[in-house]
Amino acid sequence: MKKLLWIPLLSVALLSMAACGGDGGEPFAPGQSGAPERPDEEDGAGPDAPAPGDSGRYLVLYATRTGNTERVARRIQAALGCDMLEVEPQEPYDNDYNAMLERAREELEAVRQGRYPAVRTSMESFDDYDIVFVGYPIWYGSMATPMQAFLHGHAPKLAGRRIALFATSGGSGISVSAGEARSLCPAATVIDRALLLTSSDLPKMESRVTEWLDAVGAGRKEAETSGVSSISITVGDRAVTATMEDNAAARDFLSRLPLEVTLSDYNHITEKIFYPSPVLTTEGVAGGCAPAPGDMAVYVPWGNVAIFCKSWSYSDDLIKIGHVDDDGIEALSVAGDVRVRFERK
Numbered sequence: 001m002k003k004l005l006w007i008p009l010l011s012v013a014l015l016s017m018a019a020c021g022g023d024g025g026e027p028f029a030p031g032q033s034g035a036p037e038r039p040d041e042e043d044g045a046g047p048d049a050p051a052p053g054d055s056g057r058y059l060v061l062y063a064t065r066t067g068n069t070e071r072v073a074r075r076i077q078a079a080l081g082c083d084m085l086e087v088e089p090q091e092p093y094d095n096d097y098n099a100m101l102e103r104a105r106e107e108l109e110a111v112r113q114g115r116y117p118a119v120r121t122s123m124e125s126f127d128d129y130d131i132v133f134v135g136y137p138i139w140y141g142s143m144a145t146p147m148q149a150f151l152h153g154h155a156p157k158l159a160g161r162r163i164a165l166f167a168t169s170g171g172s173g174i175s176v177s178a179g180e181a182r183s184l185c186p187a188a189t190v191i192d193r194a195l196l197l198t199s200s201d202l203p204k205m206e207s208r209v210t211e212w213l214d215a216v217g218a219g220r221k222e223a224e225t226s227g228v229s230s231i232s233i234t235v236g237d238r239a240v241t242a243t244m245e246d247n248a249a250a251r252d253f254l255s256r257l258p259l260e261v262t263l264s265d266y267n268h269i270t271e272k273i274f275y276p277s278p279v280l281t282t283e284g285v286a287g288g289c290a291p292a293p294g295d296m297a298v299y300v301p302w303g304n305v306a307i308f309c310k311s312w313s314y315s316d317d318l319i320k321i322g323h324v325d326d327d328g329i330e331a332l333s334v335a336g337d338v339r340v341r342f343e344r345k
Helices: 068-080 097-112 145-154 175-184 202-215 248-255
Strands: 058-062 083-086 131-139 162-169 195-198 230-235 238-244 259-266 271-274 295-299 304-308 318-324 338-344
Touching (some): 058 068, 068 083, 068 162, 068 195, 068 202, 131 145, 131 175, 145 175, 162 175, 195 202, 238 248, 304 318
Parallel strands (some): 058 083, 058 131, 131 162, 162 195
Antiparallel strands (some): 230 238, 230 338, 259 338, 271 304, 295 304
């Protein structure tokens, strides 16, 4: 087993990004000339255990050379309190700038022909994670080859997982590497919203990461929601209680609280609905619900959350996330829009 990196919650100084090729086709440097590498680590056999965080809900995977991508990975890990693992090449890259450039060119060409470089990092399973964050530097417009090799080798294990991409670059875009991720892991869901930090963005890294995590529905630590089974819904001067389900959609909802929204009347007070942005994660959650008065559910095709005031017919597209106590649903069973506030009890 290789040595693992424990990530402390501390501020780190930002170093300059490596130069990157722009649209004009200038050659780009995957690493800075003379940039120090971390000491070589012991080789090991078998799957690696990620460095654990407070939350088992998310995993941050990252590949780095000059340390920029690692800094972003640390910021994500600190924000979410989640597990983290570095993807490392079997053979460390040369510190010499020109040698690094040449190796990068050769590996990218080999990957295009279906030959992937060896990596020393492996994972046994991703089944416990709602989202796998995948971070890498962009080399000549493409995903760095160690991460390409890792995704290629672990594609079957990533089937059904949600993948969120983040990358560092001196100027190149992320669209090519996002396409590579989808090709490498065709059975996974690559979230459309990716995070790219160029050299000019690094001073704003913390705010950019926070905004991005909120956008992909992972803006709070699992520790803040673990053990929470009930919430308070304030309607005017009255507060009612709802009991939440134990599934990924309900946990995503809980992670966004407190939340103040307007519930719109739908189908003659059959249900009160609103549209969370982004939509709640429903990956891996079994659908099917015949809603009763008080049931809270996600209607998957539209992405809206509904609180049912009346019984309704069964639908495979409904995922139940909670239930308003029987003596509280009457507060919502009124005509027209209703302003409410959801918060943890």
